[in-house]
Amino acid sequence: MKIGIVCYPTFGGSGVVATELGMALSKRGHEIHFITYKQPVRLEQLSSNIYYHEVNVPEYPLFHYQPYELALSSKLVDTIKLYGIDLLHVHYAIPHAYAGYMAKKMLREEGIDIPMVTTLHGTDITLVGNHPFYKPAVTFSINKSDVVTSVSQSLKEDTLKLFEIEKEIKVIPNFIDISKRDNPFTECQRGLMAEGDEKIVTHISNFRKVKRIDDVVKIFYNIQKEMKAKLIMVGEGPEVSTAKQLVNELGIAKRVMFLGESNEINKILCFSDLFLLPSETESFGLAALEAMINGVPVISSNAGGLPEVNKDGFSGYLSDVGDVEDMAKNALAILKDKETLQQFKNNAKEMASKFDINAIVPLYEEVYEKALQPVK
Numbered sequence: 001m002k003i004g005i006v007c008y009p010t011f012g013g014s015g016v017v018a019t020e021l022g023m024a025l026s027k028r029g030h031e032i033h034f035i036t037y038k039q040p041v042r043l044e045q046l047s048s049n050i051y052y053h054e055v056n057v058p059e060y061p062l063f064h065y066q067p068y069e070l071a072l073s074s075k076l077v078d079t080i081k082l083y084g085i086d087l088l089h090v091h092y093a094i095p096h097a098y099a100g101y102m103a104k105k106m107l108r109e110e111g112i113d114i115p116m117v118t119t120l121h122g123t124d125i126t127l128v129g130n131h132p133f134y135k136p137a138v139t140f141s142i143n144k145s146d147v148v149t150s151v152s153q154s155l156k157e158d159t160l161k162l163f164e165i166e167k168e169i170k171v172i173p174n175f176i177d178i179s180k181r182d183n184p185f186t187e188c189q190r191g192l193m194a195e196g197d198e199k200i201v202t203h204i205s206n207f208r209k210v211k212r213i214d215d216v217v218k219i220f221y222n223i224q225k226e227m228k229a230k231l232i233m234v235g236e237g238p239e240v241s242t243a244k245q246l247v248n249e250l251g252i253a254k255r256v257m258f259l260g261e262s263n264e265i266n267k268i269l270c271f272s273d274l275f276l277l278p279s280e281t282e283s284f285g286l287a288a289l290e291a292m293i294n295g296v297p298v299i300s301s302n303a304g305g306l307p308e309v310n311k312d313g314f315s316g317y318l319s320d321v322g323d324v325e326d327m328a329k330n331a332l333a334i335l336k337d338k339e340t341l342q343q344f345k346n347n348a349k350e351m352a353s354k355f356d357i358n359a360i361v362p363l364y365e366e367v368y369e370k371a372l373q374p375v376k
């Protein structure tokens, strides 16, 4: 199959899922065309059946806002025609499903029918898409997609609650490539980050408000009162400076490292003992899954799809959003002794292996087959 994938090329979860999916599909013999404004960060290499097509938006002084979806839909039309692409898979409704639908309509005028699969990722529904400025266009583009998927049951329910959806939504959870995570870093270079008896606590995100970064710092503050520990903060975003400020106010600057964006997530997770994800909302929590497959237990909130990923009392613990005290108490319960920590590490890996890429990618292939069937 020739598949066009539209996604955000950044470190965000939706872009990571789209890129990993495209790479896995290419290994299964499909021809993959990524169509976006920058080469996706997780795209390891372009190969004979992986292509990347850049969307350029020419600057023009008249445009107060550069018309990205116009440029994207034109690029889609050209690329689909040039390469004979069979199907479009758009990740994140805004503006990808909208631009995809316009491309579909333009191609129809030329006698080309291209089905569009839309995958909903979370913030496109719960945070941004539901805004009155976007809602009619998001509702329209979801309903006009040939197949709609969501990354968790919780996101499906939110979508049905927030929008007037006429389409069936199929849940296909996010996934992880276990083979890539058989950690090659046997030594884990733990010594780079902490002293022998220090525990390493990690948080990875895009540092937006929804991640409740202050809670991450406060949970860690409570942990380090009871045991020697370091906090590693990975990622960039608007909340980094307030987090740094809080770290200074609490007098724990020596114990907290801000690493910025990183392409060495597995290396970092290899020497981590615990992962913190106290988000306000989280449709799935890919970062938690990535931690778990590296054998890192997760202390998270119970928001959105997190309970579908992190099993309370097994792969980590779940608490109500904002209940920093409970999260710290649970963290200490995991870290308190070697045996308990090892048990949670094993459990985290076991739970994560349920989301193996080899089980999930065929579900997308089924969806593509369905979308390609002519409408009766």
Ligand code: GMT
Pocket (backbone or CB within 6 Å): 012, 013, 014, 015, 017, 092, 121, 122, 123, 124, 151, 174, 206, 208, 210, 281, 282, 283, 284, 285, 286, 287
């Ligand atoms: O978490 C973010 O802010 C990024 C966002 C994205 O669209 O990239 O992540 C969403 O999609 C991920 C991949 O499906 C999910 O794992 C995240 O839970 C989801 N984020 C939220 O719902 C806040």
